[in-house]
Amino acid sequence: MSYTRxxxxxxxxxxxxxxxxTERIPSLAFGDPLGARAFPRLIVAGLVLSAVLWxxxxxxxxKTSEALTEHPxxxxxxxxxxxxxxxxxxxxxxVPLGYVxxxxxxLLVLTSYFNKGKWIANVAxxxxxxxxxxxxxxxxxxVALPYGELLPA
Numbered sequence: 001m002s003y004t005r006x007x008x009x010x011x012x013x014x015x016x017x018x019x020x021x022t023e024r025i026p027s028l029a030f031g032d033p034l035g036a037r038a039f040p041r042l043i044v045a046g047l048v049l050s051a052v053l054w055x056x057x058x059x060x061x062x063k064t065s066e067a068l069t070e071h072p073x074x075x076x077x078x079x080x081x082x083x084x085x086x087x088x089x090x091x092x093x094x095v096p097l098g099y100v101x102x103x104x105x106x107l108l109v110l111t112s113y114f115n116k117g118k119w120i121a122n123v124a125x126x127x128x129x130x131x132x133x134x135x136x137x138x139x140x141x142x143v144a145l146p147y148g149e150l151l152p153a
Contacts, residue, residue: 007054010051011047015047015048022037023037090103090106095149096150097148098147098150099146099147100131101148103129103130103133107129108123111125111126
């Protein structure tokens with residue numbers, strides 16, 4: 001069995017670890033009726049769901065052709081290092097530029113690389129995701145995200 005076929009185990013391991021750490025969050029008798037464990041449990045459920053979907057998707061691919069287990073030509077280490085560098089730049093830019101701008105640029109760079117030639121979809125995704133998630137976290141959930149030190153208040 002190849003690493004890609006065993007890849008669905010990674011989200012399951014992360015979910016188990018995340019659930020273990022969630023159980024260590026103390027329960028308080030006052031405050032939010034859902035408690036501090038509600039959102040982490042949603043993440044655990046998402047990880048388990050993604051693992052199940054990954055397993056079914058990989059199962060379907062394995063039946064169609066054995067050629068899918070072969071890697072396409074190209075240097076994957078360069079792509080992995082480029083993504084790691086982009087993540088590092090994103091982390092460093094998060095506080096000075098703020099969540100929306102740094103996430104927009106980060107997503108635009110990655111989608112342009114991995115989804116070449118589809119500028120409308122890339123720009124739409126890169127704009128809509130940070131704006132929607134910023135509004136969700138700041139307005140609905142009341143979570144503060146970096147606004148940006150370089151932007152006027």
